[in-house]
Amino acid sequence: MSITPEQFASLDLAATQAGLAAGDFTSEDLLTASLARIQVSEPRVNAILTRDPEGALAVARQADRQAKPDPRPLAGIPVVVKDNLMTRGVRTTCGSKILENFIPPYDAGAVEKLRAAGAVIVGKANMDEFAMGSTGENSAYGPTRNPWNPDRVTGGSSSGSAAVVAYGGVAAALGSDTGGSIRQPASFCGLVGLKPTYGRVSRWGLGALASSLDQIGPLTRTVRDNALVYDVIAGHDPRDSTSSPEPFQPCLAKVPDGVRGLRVGFDPSIFNRDGLDPVTGQTLRQALDVAAQAGAELVERELPLIDYCVAAYYVICACEASANLTRYDGVRYGVRAAGDNLWDSFAHTRGSGFGDEVKRRIMMGSFALSSGYYDAYYLKASQVRHLLVDAFSGLLREVDVFLLPVTPAPARLLGTAATPLENYLGDIFTLSANLTGLPALAFPAGATAGLPVGVQAMAGYFREDLLYRLAAVVEQALPVTGLVPEGCPWQRPALEASA
Amino acid sequence: MTAYQTTVGVEVHVELTTRSKMFCPCRNAPQDLGENQAACPVCLGLPGALPSVNREALRLGLVAALALNCRVNPRLWFERKNYIYPDLVKGYQISQYAMPLGEDGWLTIPGDSGEEKRVDILRVHLEEDTAKLIHANGETLVDVNRSGAPLMEIVTRPVLSSGREAEEYVRKLRAVLVYHGVSRCRIQLGEMRVEANVSIAPPGATELGIRTEIKNQAGFNHMRGAIEYEVRRHAEVLDSGGRIRQETRGWDDANQKTFVQRSKEDAHDYRYFPEPDLPPVVLPANWVEEERSRLPEPYDQYLASLARHGVSPADRDALSRNDALSFLAAAARPEPESTPRLVKRLVTDVFGIINATGVRLEAAKLDPENFRQAVSLQTAGRISAAGLRTLLEKLYREGGEAGPDAARLGLLLEDDSAAVLTAVETAIAASPGMLAEFRAGKVAVRNALLGKTMKALKAGGKTVDPRQVGEVLDRALQS
Structure with missing residues (x-):
């Protein structure tokens, strides 16, 4: 093999493209290295639910037969996709027992775009069941462990997508983000994670949690890699009526444009907020300083309506989820449990097929939508959502980018959440982007006790380019590696973060 | 009670x-x-x-x-x-x-x-x-x-x-x-x-x-x-x-x-x-107005207008009893002036087929658009009256498309104007006596000439609508 798993793990996409073009290694070499890295890491991490070595090999060999350089941006490069993205012929479980045997007959829109760009899909990533969770602990197939420290959670729901990139199984993975499910695990695993503008990436073929909040995006170790993958998956898809017809402007070329003259907003009261981990606050300050030094103008503004986000989000999310998950009834596909009659079979199928968090949200959503409660819950939450959209429109007329934490604290120990509500409250900083549809990017900017700490940037609709420009400046000033250092995953790493 | x-x-x-x-x-x-x-x-x-x-x-x-x-x-x-x-x-x-x-x-x-x-x-x-x-x-x-x-x-x-x-x-x-x-x-x-x-x-x-x-x-x-x-x-x-x-x-x-x-x-x-998967639909005002302006006359007026189009009370009665009125309206909408023709075909051919097959019009495979097209084929002289009946029966039983089916069934009359003209001229040239008789006022000679021409065309392997030949012949005789 002309590339070792360790060498492969540290390659970014540009270096991978260059090596392929120069003939330093083949796509088949890359795949072999990727699978070896996965093989070694998986017993402890549990990031991958299904591997597809045969399918991947066929694509890699096809890429190797193409003339070099191959103009397709991901030609012959291994990637992983979250297991709620439909992959034709490859099992897709959404992290649930109820789809344990489900093999989709079609590819998701984002998966089609990856394939068209030449990507080699090596496997499907573990996730909280139906993307419900922010720790990775709600998967029916066991929790994913944080490669930086296996006692810690990865964050979720895109737990496996984050972990596999962090341990170097692939350079890029797709996740989905309904309330922070890309940004939060990215932050916990030292990665760059984008929740694009709602409507920018097709949801066709994404097993839905909450249709009005779900969005697909990339997780990578570098800002540039993230922009590259985002450019591949973004764009209009007529099969998704919520997909935006707004012309897409590629971001990759703009990543190095810097932040000189940009107005970067932040809320000074955040630093004194109850429950905010001090290092998380310091990391945010550090990122703001970097931006200022690079020529950005810092602007103090209040983060609007932050205390209403959790309530509004969990009502809307549960309501939409309660309807989206009714189709899992065992009639046409998936696991069916026997019953004495139809209703009995429905009850057993869903009773044994869904985990506790899924049942909890189906019950909450069904209750909130039921006759007599609609106005108090769904309608009220929708009104909060409108207020939030208005408030952020105003805010983003006054600043170009707004910086805030991703989570109140870094990754916690596995199995230590006291109540579901405690987990819900951890989503407080990520929810506004989903409720408003605005793009938001998490990227690493610090560390504490061997765990990475990220910050989050939000910008106006379709201004992902601004997010990348700011993140690239911080990345350069604070070189926090997204890759778990060698000697890991199982030794606690000494994270290098220097200003 | x-x-x-x-x-x-x-x-x-x-x-x-x-x-x-x-x-x-x-x-x-x-x-x-x-x-x-x-x-x-x-x-x-x-x-x-x-x-x-x-x-x-x-x-x-x-x-x-x-x-x-x-x-x-x-x-x-x-x-x-x-x-x-x-x-x-x-x-x-x-x-x-x-x-x-x-x-x-x-x-x-x-x-x-x-x-x-x-x-x-x-x-x-x-x-x-x-x-x-x-x-x-x-x-x-x-x-x-x-x-x-x-x-x-x-x-x-x-x-x-x-x-x-x-x-x-x-x-x-x-x-x-x-x-x-x-x-x-x-x-x-x-x-x-x-x-x-x-x-x-x-x-x-x-x-x-x-x-x-x-x-x-x-x-x-x-x-x-x-x-x-x-x-x-x-x-x-x-x-x-x-x-x-x-x-x-x-x-x-x-x-x-x-x-x-x-x-x-x-x-x-x-x-x-x-439904969160579908954004609200905004109907453009001009689209609504366009559809409004394209609506045919209201149904009640249409009923009244059948009478004005010369559809006899007996036929109107037959139409409404057979659930055929709506079918007719849909067929006639693109060209209301064809209503009397369509009524005639409905009452004779289609009702005949209904009786023969026992299949009610509303259950049949024949749709209004194909019905209209089939009748237009005959009006345009591209199929004969007998051909129309065959075509309608096929469409009624099996569905299909009027034009292609007429071709498949060999019903299309050949539109071979040159051959027709040649045949007409040949027939006249071969019978100078008949031409003289015609010019002398013996109009019945015209049908004899038509027969000769049709016979010659048939011998040449041509299937041509007699009406078309008649028209060409009449023009030749007038000149």
């Missing part, structure tokens, strides 16, 4: 005549396909499948709303109606609730009083059909061909006063919808389904009585029978001091009575909420 006043409201579902389904590109032809042949991720409710609105279904809904004199909501949206059943692939039906396509319309019928009565229409909205369950050998199978087929629901206010009025209304509604090409409304194929709400109250009462709902009646007679049965049943219950229970009932046609299907306590809470 006390004399009560009866109040009836009617909900009608019709399947729209679109090529594709309501929310996906699959074919909307449940009857023409083998089981599960229209079965994409959307039809099956697979994870990740998303709906997109069929613009033609929206247009047909708009046409219906306009034809039924509704106010059209320029910004409308869809809702999810949630319930779980094996024929509902997503566990919710995409329907319309808060903001339907059309509201506050009306239709006139001959009322019980003998005068024209205006029936208020509450709403017209679009939704999707369910899959079909097939129960056989102790098993239940699901056919998703119909899953997601476009469906329109039309709801009246409770303003009808009897089973008779309800029947008049549904017949009129059906004629109007077929006339406007919105649906074929073939009841036995489930393209039109009717539900009625019935209540009675003492004369002069200001509030309606408690209602019962009668589901899925198979035809107009059944609906009327069921309503009249319910009116009698309600009266008997009230007269004996009982109370009506609000419930859903079915119609047992064999025993001519209704039976309880579901009581109010079992009624669903559908948990409607706006």
Whole structure:
């Protein structure tokens, strides 16, 4: 093999493209290295639910037969996709027992775009069941462990997508983000994670949690890699009526444009907020300083309506989820449990097929939508959502980018959440982007006790380019590696973060 | 028995005549396909499948709303109606609730009083059909061909006063919808389904009585029978001091009575909420006005205009008795001046075929568009009268397309003007005596020349319409 798993793990996409073009290694070499890295890491991490070595090999060999350089941006490069993205012929479980045997007959829109760009899909990533969770602990197939420290959670729901990139199984993975499910695990695993503008990436073929909040995006170790993958998956898809017809402007070329003259907003009261981990606050300050030094103008503004986000989000999310998950009834596909009659079979199928968090949200959503409660819950939450959209429109007329934490604290120990509500409250900083549809990017900017700490940037609709420009400046000033250092995953790493 | 006043409201579902389904590109032809042949991720409710609105279904809904004199909501949206059943692939039906396509319309019928009565229409909205369950050998199978087929629901206010009025209304509604090409409304194929709400109250009462709902009646007679049965049943219950229970009932046609299907306590809470997969639909004002301006004359005026077009009372009567009036209107709409010709063909050829095959027009494969095209072929001289009859019979039995089928069946007359002209000139040149006789005023010679020409053409292997040859010959003789 002309590339070792360790060498492969540290390659970014540009270096991978260059090596392929120069003939330093083949796509088949890359795949072999990727699978070896996965093989070694998986017993402890549990990031991958299904591997597809045969399918991947066929694509890699096809890429190797193409003339070099191959103009397709991901030609012959291994990637992983979250297991709620439909992959034709490859099992897709959404992290649930109820789809344990489900093999989709079609590819998701984002998966089609990856394939068209030449990507080699090596496997499907573990996730909280139906993307419900922010720790990775709600998967029916066991929790994913944080490669930086296996006692810690990865964050979720895109737990496996984050972990596999962090341990170097692939350079890029797709996740989905309904309330922070890309940004939060990215932050916990030292990665760059984008929740694009709602409507920018097709949801066709994404097993839905909450249709009005779900969005697909990339997780990578570098800002540039993230922009590259985002450019591949973004764009209009007529099969998704919520997909935006707004012309897409590629971001990759703009990543190095810097932040000189940009107005970067932040809320000074955040630093004194109850429950905010001090290092998380310091990391945010550090990122703001970097931006200022690079020529950005810092602007103090209040983060609007932050205390209403959790309530509004969990009502809307549960309501939409309660309807989206009714189709899992065992009639046409998936696991069916026997019953004495139809209703009995429905009850057993869903009773044994869904985990506790899924049942909890189906019950909450069904209750909130039921006759007599609609106005108090769904309608009220929708009104909060409108207020939030208005408030952020105003805010983003006054600043170009707004910086805030991703989570109140870094990754916690596995199995230590006291109540579901405690987990819900951890989503407080990520929810506004989903409720408003605005793009938001998490990227690493610090560390504490061997765990990475990220910050989050939000910008106006379709201004992902601004997010990348700011993140690239911080990345350069604070070189926090997204890759778990060698000697890991199982030794606690000494994270290098220097200003 | 006390004399009560009866109040009836009617909900009608019709399947729209679109090529594709309501929310996906699959074919909307449940009857023409083998089981599960229209079965994409959307039809099956697979994870990740998303709906997109069929613009033609929206247009047909708009046409219906306009034809039924509704106010059209320029910004409308869809809702999810949630319930779980094996024929509902997503566990919710995409329907319309808060903001339907059309509201506050009306239709006139001959009322019980003998005068024209205006029936208020509450709403017209679009939704999707369910899959079909097939129960056989102790098993239940699901056919998703119909899953997601476009469906329109039309709801009246409770303003009808009897089973008779309800029947008049549904017949009129059906004629109007077929006339406007919105649906074929073939009841036995489930393209039109009717539900009625019935209540009675003492004369002069200001509030309606408690209602019962009668589901899925198979035809107009059944609906009327069921309503009249319910009116009698309600009266008997009230007269004996009982109370009506609000419930859903079915119609047992064999025993001519209704039976309880579901009581109010079992009624669903559908948990409607706006469909997040579909943004609100904004109907451009110019589109609405364009569709309005393209509407044919109102159905009632059309009936009157048949008489003006010279359709005899006997033919009009024959047409309406055979459910053919709406069919005719749909066929004639693109070129109203062809109405008399189409009527003639309907009353002679098509009614002949109906008698020969025993298949009713509304169940036949012949559609108005093909009928019109077939007749046009004959009018244009491209097929003969006998050929038209053959073609119509084929289309009636099997369906198809008029032009290509005429060619396949070898019915097309050759349009070989050069050969015809040559044959005509040859015939005249070969008989200078006949030409002289003709010029001397012996016009019958013309037919002899025509015969000679046809004979020569036939010998040359040409199938040509005699009318065409006659015209060419006449021009040659005049010159």
